[in-house]
Amino acid sequence: MSDTRIITGNEAAALAVKLVEPNVIAAYPITPQTSLAEKLSTFVEGGELRAEYVRVEGEHSALTVCISASTVGARVFTATSSNGLLYMHEQIHWAAGSRLPIVMCCVNRGVGAPWSIFNDQQDSFSQRDTGWIQIYCRDNQEIIDTIIQAYRIAEAVYIPVMVCYDGFVLSHTMMPVEIPDYGKVREFLPPYKPSVDISPENPVTVNPVFFPWRRENAEGVLCDGYMEKRYKLQDALLKSTDTIEEVSTAYGQAFGRDHGGLLWEHMTDDAEIVIVGMGSIAAEATVAADSLRKEGIRAGVVGIRVFRPFPRKAIATALKKAKVIVVFEKCMSYGCDGGVSSDIKSALYGTGIEAPMHNYIAGLGGRDVKARELADAVKETITRIDSGTEENETTWLNCHTG
């Protein structure tokens, strides 16, 4: 019998973490992640979850605790938002370089300055190049399912996974969520085995200084230099797209819900206008596409689920037939374009796809983005292109200065 509850995104995340049974949780509360950290500490304190909950003095320490515990074979979890994530930055690189399958939730929030507690995706976007897998969720059901999948992905490829979902829009909004069965989760997720078993009988040196050149170790084996280790991370990340898709399919078979491996599509088969987004804004775009279709505009949506590794091939395939591409996003590469649109452009280079692409920055710092506004922006784009504007400067939606 299915167990469906009406819960917030943070509650969905907490229930997912309870189901995967981590050995160690270390988190520091920060809005809008706070109720997730609180729920988990309640589970541990009440004996519902047998894990060590380490109370730390900040996010840098939270991730350091996870790094140490994961190194010795513990399954770990942490979560943060915004400036908390930025405070972890050094250790975020360290976790990926150490090839530790840590799973972290980033409850997306704008970063300071100036202060905002509200949603956009600048926080996790700014950690794009750290070597983590990043998956963006579009609703609360996807949050609970993605966290369970994230552990299986991370522990198969030895790369940490950041499960990102929009603050308040999802974290504090209640939706019906089907809670996966405990026994089935046990079957789906085998126990974690570290890449090297560490024990007092098998002492190791962890991350000593690496040199530019390759070098023999104490046993005379020629070992990697720094560059080889870094190449292995990139290689594993690129190959992880297969694992991510396999895990998504396997999850669908076991639990009846496949949210799309690398990306998902909504009415793209005959779409001339393809809207691209990531997270909840992409879900909102499906409502916009539906209303545009009622007006006779053949619109569809591509939702990017996995932002790193960036699904270049899948994106190019999904956009092959598009006549116009419109990207809505909540992150900005300051001094350049929106972060998502830049990556899409790079993925399309050399593919022969030359559809004009218009980029909208929307909903920064929690500014509401309605489906109606997205639909209007798409119509404005069509007007511009019809009047001969192939490419356009990035437009900041509903942003009025002066």
Added chain:
Amino acid sequence: MEQRDKYISGICTPAIGEAGKTGDWSDLKPVIDHSKCIPETKGKAACFLCWLYCPDGVVTMSIPVEIDLDYCKGCGICAEECPPNAIRMVRKVECDE
């Protein structure tokens, strides 16, 4: 079950000189005047502050005290801490001559 590759991360077998012979980073090297060294003059285990303070663990707690120059980075802490000033930091080029 996938094959585990133990060389994906920077986990190494513990060994002396995991980072190579770091002694060649130094400009200065410690030279011991054994006639002043406390354990040696007293003929018993005493002092050994050089052994205690060495950040690289290259000083032996023995009579005579020995310093492994293959891994001594020449910081001079031993010379600074030595109560009878038995250790002197000498420029390497100068010693080689």
